[in-house]
Amino acid sequence: MTLTEPWNDARADARKRACSPICEDGGCADCKVRTISVCGALEAEEFAALEQLSHAATFAAKAMLFEQGAVAGNLFNVTEGVVRLYKSLPDGRRQIVGFALAGDFLGLALMDRYGVTAEAVTPVKACRFARSAFVHYIDDKPHLLRRLHEFAGHELSLAQDQMLLLGRRSAEEKIAAFLLNLQARYARIGSSSVTIPLPMSRQDIADYLGLTIETVSRTLTKLSRDKTILIVPDGVRLLNIERLDKLTAA
């Protein structure tokens, strides 16, 4: 389970504090837990305790963090880079169910086995928690459990939005929604801009939106011809989406 949401302004301060390095005197000097998602519920000493459990981990692009069906031994907190989460069909068809950015947790569902495969899209840095230690830690912290549950509910709601998108929206609507969503997420982790990077490949985008690479490519070209987006020079993976909000119509 990836946790990205929910945010609200009331928590912004707590978040800012929470996102600063907290591992200075912990077991791993360079592991900075970005507990963006959960921090609102954490006391300082709890933070310290939590980070004692974590270990720094880095992954090269295309490296696998964990695989669908494997015993869920670890949780991860992404601190840098992008991770794709997907399910596959035996014949190779793939559905990406989400992208995890800095601050997102993976595996918070605390299931026995991973429900999806997680792969690094870009080089990734993450904090790793042993599931057993994590579970043991939170087991007598009802408010933390409540908070996790709250996030699970939000995560589910996002998944349902994605179902609506996959089942009922056109290619153009899918792309527009994807870009706007990505922009909103970048904004939350501190890089607010109308110009956004697309670190993932066209194939990834296609597998996320239930399309083909050709359709993704054509739709992006069309949007840029219509001046709805602007493909920033020198980067097929950098877009300016200033005028995309015209397409919102949520």
Place this chain on the structure above:
Amino acid sequence: MTLTEPWNDARADARKRACSPICEDGGCADCKVRTISVCGALEAEEFAALEQLSHAATFAAKAMLFEQGAVAGNLFNVTEGVVRLYKSLPDGRRQIVGFALAGDFLGLALMDRYGVTAEAVTPVKACRFARSAFVHYIDDKPHLLRRLHEFAGHELSLAQDQMLLLGRRSAEEKIAAFLLNLQARYARIGSSSVTIPLPMSRQDIADYLGLTIETVSRTLTKLSRDKTILIVPDGVRLLNIERLDKLTAA
């Protein structure tokens, strides 16, 4: 959030006990909480306490249990009938994210607002819990919270499976998966058979699978011509799916 899964044989006994009427001396004589999903974690006295919180509720077909975006004041436990859960686009396009059968909980995500709309497909009987009372009750029961969280994780996993289905499977695969899934769920709530009712309309099925009614109808006809399913005489909404397992290929 609907909770249907997960089951395992080890819990079957506890479940059987749990599903018997437990409201005899409670506030509502005819409200029978079917805590199929959660019962494994409930002690007898907890059961009694929980059912004290519940009130019987009935809904005519097409009645709304709750609406997307409304303040989430209640939880429901369906005891009879079928409920559809959906999200809508402003232009009327609809995505059904799930059907709730007897034993399923609605609203267990405990979010402030409902993320989907819930409507009775058939006449429905349900136990209603005030959210505040429910939350208050479970708040100091960590093992219950853990269990709820576990279900949330499983629910999410099901949603992700549905994403894969919506994004990457053909019409025929969608229908086959839907029928097999429905059969499996009926089996769990006690009506195990290769002949299953389809209480929902073609439009509902279409909106669940991201198709149109015509495609649903044609695909069902095709499957029955191929002898893969059998449309039981005297019921467009009754199918025999004896030989559908050929199509599984999960």
Place this chain on the structure above:
DNA sequence: GGGCGTCGTTGACGCAGATCAATGCCGGCG
């Protein structure tokens, strides 16, 4: 520098499934 593999774009074409339309089957109701 040159070969080569990966990635993205673009065009031509085909098809699964959407759309439009007609018909039949009930069930409810005056």
Place this chain on the structure above:
DNA sequence: CGCCGGCATTGATCTGCGTCAACGACGCCC
């Protein structure tokens, strides 16, 4: 009984997107 409105089926046709194929732009390695 006969009318009517909702639902399912079926056919004809259309089209959005998939498929197949060619090509250019990079980046990498020898």
